[in-house]
Structures are given as structure tokens and as C-alpha cells.
Amino acid sequence: xxxxxxxxxxxxxxxxxxxxxxxxxxxxxxxxxxxxxxxxxxxxxxxxxxxxxxxxxxxxxxxxxxxxxxxxxxxxxxx
Numbered sequence: 416x417x418x419x420x421x422x423x424x425x426x427x428x429x430x431x432x433x434x435x436x437x438x439x440x441x442x443x444x445x446x447x448x449x450x451x452x453x454x455x456x457x458x459x460x461x462x463x464x465x466x467x468x469x470x471x472x473x474x475x476x477x478x479x480x481x482x483x484x485x486x487x488x489x490x491x492x493x494x
Contacts, residue, residue, distance in 0.1 A: 416472075417442075418441060419470060420445065428464070428465050428484055432467065432484040432485070435484065436467060447464060462481065466480065478493050
């Protein structure tokens, strides 16, 4: 499984969410302030930050938390 973290520079909730996912394995970070991050966000229909998407190796979404900081227990449950 891969954890994809989507964030923006001016997002007030993003630092807390980033701290939570940074303790996990296989995390990919995508800034929505950059074209590459926006492209990946479009693929996963990300419209708010912070967002966390847990995906299979083929890229298919398993579970997502859009626009909120997910609880640690919930993240670990899905990994």
C-alpha cells in the first residue's frame, strides 16, 4: 500500500496531517502548489487539503480522507 499526501502551502490543517503521515512507510507527497501535484490530485479527485489517499500498488484507491486530518488509528487500520 502507498500513502499519498496532498497539501498546500497556505493550508492551516496540513502541518498536523503531514506530521501524522510522515511516521508511516511508503508516503508520497504532492503539493497542490505545483503542476505535478495538481495532476495527481485530479486523478484522485482531490478538491480539498489536506487529503490522504491510501492506494494499492496499481494506483487504485483503497480509502481516502479528503479535507481533514485522519486519526492515527484509522490510518494504521488501513495499512
